[in-house]
Amino acid sequence: MIPNNTNVKDRLKELRGELTQAAFAEKFGVVAVTISQIEKGKQNPSWDLALRICEEFNCSMDWLQGRSETRQIQVFAPDAYKDKYYEQLEKNNALKDKIIQLQERLLAFSFNKNFAKSEDKDV
DSSP states (O other): OOOOOHHHHHHHHHHHTTSOHHHHHHHTTSOHHHHHHHHTTSOOOOHHHHHHHHHHHTBOHHHHHTSOSOOBOOOOOHHHHHHHHHHHHHHHHHHHHHHHHHHHHHHHHHHHHHHHHHHHHHO
């Protein structure tokens, strides 16, 4: 059961709108008495019922319980972040490529320096 909160009954009435308690209850597979008791503040919806209501009406559990004034769930939109992600990925790949180039140059320099030293010893 969700925590006792007087706002649940008001929020449920708001969501139900013009539907009768019986029609609303049928939509969620419960009896009308359940909806009536919740709207009177005598009963809380089960977690299952609350979740199904939130899914149906695209509202957050926090809103249903009265802990938030933001009703609609903010949906993550990957497209909104895609360009930023690819831009960062491109920058990181460019940086990675630059580091690899520098490492290769350093290794080549170190190899050439060591090779030159070994040639001096051979003489």
